[in-house]
Amino acid sequence: MNHLLLVPVLLPLICGALLMTTSRSPINQVRLISCGSVLLLFLAALYLLTQAGSGQIQVYGLGDWPAPFGIVLVLDRLSALMLMVTAVLGVFVTLYAMRGDDLRGGYFHALLQFQLAGINGAFLTGDLFNLFVFFEILLIASYALLLHGLGAARLRAALHYVILNLIGSSLFLISAGLFYGIAGTLNLVDLARFIAQAEGDQLFLLEAAGALLMMVFGLKAAFFPLYFWLPRAYAHATAPVAALFAIMTKIGLYAILRFSTLVFGVSAGGASGLGTGVLWVLALVTVVLSILGAFAANTLTSLLAYLVLVSVGTLLAGIAIGTEEAITAILYYLLHSTWIIAGLFLLADIIAKQRGDLATGLKVGPQLLNPHLLGGTFFVAAIAVAGLPPFSGFFGKVLLLQSVSGSAAWQLWPVILISGLVGVVGLSRAGSMIFWRSNNTLSGAAPLDKTAYFFTVLLLLTSPLLVVFAQPVIAFTEATAQQIMDVPSYLNAMQLKEAL
Template structure:
């Protein structure tokens, strides 16, 4: 049995457990352990990526229990893509936090590792109940990470975040219970077969379960009207935590795509489910609200939080089209938006450290000591995030517009997407003018610039350049991944083959 697939869950769990037990060890050693763990995750994710992109599913049956009875991990093109994005992002966040943010409270690196274990488990699990368990692991860790460093703003934000996610967890377990009661299984591949062959009398309950799961995943993904927790939570969190949280909404999107393409769309296709048909109007409303929020933001962190909402609306509207090309374009945009919004949370922190009491608020203050360096970095990041050439945001949005251009939904998506991009450009220009061009008459500030923090942000922004230069092969990979998602029969066959093989071994 290949044990590589369990390592993305096992390594951060062991690292986190060790950091909790050895909490008295020097912070430098904690940072080293955390960095080594995230570096290993990047390596393992890449090895899995290479193997799965060759056309193979990688499966792991814990305890050698035959599916659908045992715990099953499944790595396919979609899951390893998400694993790789998460590992790279976590490495950047751990590096940035290691410059001092992790010293503002206890157990930062342990919580980071537990969150990674939950996120990776959610991407790899092959059954719904363990998806629920992994959601709870990552959510519990995120509650503590949001509070890390203390403060009234974080306490208030965490209260809303915790309450809404607890409601979502209750709805999740209800939906899972309905599915188990109707089908007698929670293995996703087994569920796909049984739901596809369910009698007509069971369809109302299955529809109710699918709608419940859409609401649950909508909370995680920040889909309107379930997104109002996000701006306050992401604005209040420390910079590396907010940057890591950029992947959190994508976990909800992944779960939505996985469950509805596999379990409910095996026979009818992705757009054939009743719940999925609700996604289009809700995604457009999310996109519109995010654009309005960007214009009303009072500081750069809040502006970036609303850009996360814009990215969620754009991504889900693209996925709601349901075609192969739309799904591929959405996955390309997912990579770009996750990396760029995370980089902007860190950039907002760099700017705040240079402006004293003004922090990252959009007010005129004394000139920064390093305004030229930060101004250039901000300019590049703003262009990339707004979707202007030659960066990956431009490539992804042009692809999305081309895909929508051949459908009857072009009249809705084109104006909303272009207007939202224009709003982002206006908001970023307004913020940049107050940060770098318009200064008060006070003496210039002389705060030190941390070159390591700046290097992390620049490297992340260069990722957009790399993604743009390598657009052709990346787009090809996204098309292959979209084919795999929209043809879930191969996933089901791989699980059934693993069940037969495990049964023979036992």
Template sequence: MIPVIEHLAVLPILLPLAVGAFMLLFDERRRLFKMVVSLATVATLLAIALTLVALVDMPTGDRWSTIIVYPLGNWPPPFGIVLVVDRLAALMLLVTALLAGATLLFAMARWHKAGPRFYTLFLLLLTGLNGAFLTGDLFNLFVFFEILLAASYGLVLHGSGTARVRAGLHYIPINLVASSLFLIGVSLIYGVTGTLNMADLSRMMPTLEPQSRMLMEAGAAVLGIAFLVKAGMWPLSFWLPTTYAAACAPIAAMFAIMTKVGIYVILRLFLLCFGDEAGASADFGALWLYYGGLATIVFGGIGVLASQSMQRLGGYAVLVSSGTLLAAIGTGNSAVISGALFYLVTSTFAIGAYFLLVELIERGQAAGADVLAVTLEIFGDPEEDIEDEDEEVGVAIPATIAILGGAFVACTALLAGLPPLSGFIAKFAMLSALMNEAGDIPVSHWVFVFVLMASGLATLIAMSRNGIRTLWVPTETEIPRVRAIEAIPVGALLFLCVALTVMGGPAMRYMEATAQILYWPSEYSRDVLGSASAGTISGAPITPVPASSQGGAP
């Protein structure tokens, strides 16, 4: 194999880390240089992610899916640090790179000047995200978790202002507490098993003694709480809407992938350590994930309807997305999880585009315009009844408003799950798999169907109301000035959602294969623990697993 290909697994971590540290050598007067270097770095990460997706989707011998195992320093696992690239990790790397490219391009218009060291913090955030998706052990997961959190602290405060400082004072302590819980959970797990390698933990789970199993489950529960805080599960999500609403537009858009870190880790560890092969611990915590996810969807839907500002509406839309994914994981059905992975990608791009779009729309509004509009909506405008003899008739909608309005309609359709876009395909795939399970359909599944559809209706009502009063009701607001470098990222994210719609068949086949492989923890453990040198490539066997795996659903 080509030597460069062997080391692709580590480049998504080393590249942004090295470039981010290198740019610390230059002061803020070299912004153009930093801009070019950062954009080239993200473009390279995108090329690497595309290559890794192609590699893991490539058959190897009698295997139809490839897993790339990279032991750092050639120390064999479980004693050495190992990076693992499978279908799920490669998918998350690709989504992160695409979202990072769009948000970085948007920030280059003006936001990169709003505070110091923006590009370094942005690349460190990418380092932490990529590392969390690639690492094969819990200790280094904590390390990368702390790197991305440290970068996010600076990015939340980027641009200063009272609202951002207030949000940061909530965001930072909450995540510090989550980090402490992470350490406690990891310590309990290591004390019981003597290892933090995920593949080794999966291998040991069926053989644990009852006393050790109880401590292992306690450690996993504490660890799960830490990541449920990051995923935004109710009632641990009170910080999220305020923080996302206060952050500047490109950072709020980039944070759309931050909640998915918690989702990713929960999905990975739940199926590795508490899947069907975990013995007495099979489906541990599934009920909490399922009902917690449903509660999060309900809370997010109510928040969407109650939001008076478009930024807070976006924050609650993130909660609806997180709740949907958590409930899907809790079903324990591989077909539902494949639809959830499709939904993860679609919702991440749609929410990212929404946050960028809101910043453009609200440029022409005065401060507090959202609250004023709600007040007039409730109590009425006393000047509405006064006839305006000079009213213009037949004035065309300005081109900028028309473009922003079209993009807003696309975001509404995606987040509400309206046909024919990819948001509808994702929800239909989940609900179809849920309803096609063998045997009688339990009441809890009908509750999931109702809650998911109700949340889509709530999103449709709230976003339609906001769009009408902001874009299509005649006001005295100015037409916002939008630069091409700001419009292109929004259009690119929406185009990706349209591409997922058009290429729904191949995309769903990739998601289905990814979900099925996640239900082979023994194969994952064998491939990782059997690796001996950097760049080892192994794969998943050709024999297919059932399309629907039961378990976990209440």
């Protein structure tokens, strides 16, 4: 067995537990441990990505217990890709936080490690119950991270976030209980086998459990009408936390994609395509309402939070289409949207530090100390996140638009194109308010942290890099889409593991 499959989960768990005991240790020691962990995590993710690139689906049974009794981890191209997205994000968030944000509250680095462990576990797990366990690990860490830096606004946002996710966790358990009571297993591959043969009342109850589970994943992914918690939470979080949270909605979308292709895919008989029509409508509505929210936002961080929701709707539309071409497109767009929005949250923090008390408010304020440097960086990043050429957002949207035809095209094309135009207008308004329409007064702003700015620019550079290396990246996402649509390959991999 490939024991390195455990590294993305065990490494941050062990490191987080170690950091919980270092509350009185020098901060440089804490930072060294945390930074070393995320760098090793990146190397492990890179290795697993190359392993998954061979096309072989690896199944790891902890304690060598077979499914459905044992804890099973599964590595395929999709999980490896998500591990890499998380690892890159974890490295830059950690490096940026080391510039002083980690001092705004206790145990930041420990909580960051626990968060990464939960996220990686959710991407690797092969059964429903352990998906719930890893969800709870990452959610508990996110509750505390959302409060990092304290403040009344963060407390209110965290309270709403906690209550809604507790409700979601309760519904998750109910759904899991239904699956287990009917199928006698929570292993995803075993569920796929059972659902393919189910009929009558059993099939009806399984579909009800699946619909309830999709609702839970919808709350995690934050699409309409379950998105109202996200703008306030992301807008009031500290910059490293908001940047890390850029991957949080993708976990819910990953779960929806995994269930819609593996458990309720084409081999699921009468249950195939569960809720795709509803998901299609919700995706389009999410994009429309989110871009209107971005246009009306009164702070830069709120605008970015609504852009997160726009990306959620765009990705959900690709999942609802469900073809290999659409999934290829959204996986490429997922890379772009996660990294570029995370980088923009960090850039917004740098800008806020030069605006005094006005921070990220979209009002005429004092002149920045570095208006040309920050303004130019924001201009390029805004073009990228809006999906204009020549950056990766444009290529991702073009791939998605090319994947649809017929009536779906008539619905998707106007929504994507008009939302992009409105996004450009909203970002232009924000940029002009911050960089051009200053009142020429100087505030007691902190000088530019060149190291933090450097890390931010490196993260934003992922967008042009995705264009430069578009051919191999798209080839990998295309192979990933083909693999996750090939349900028999997962059945064969599990059967081989059971035989061993």
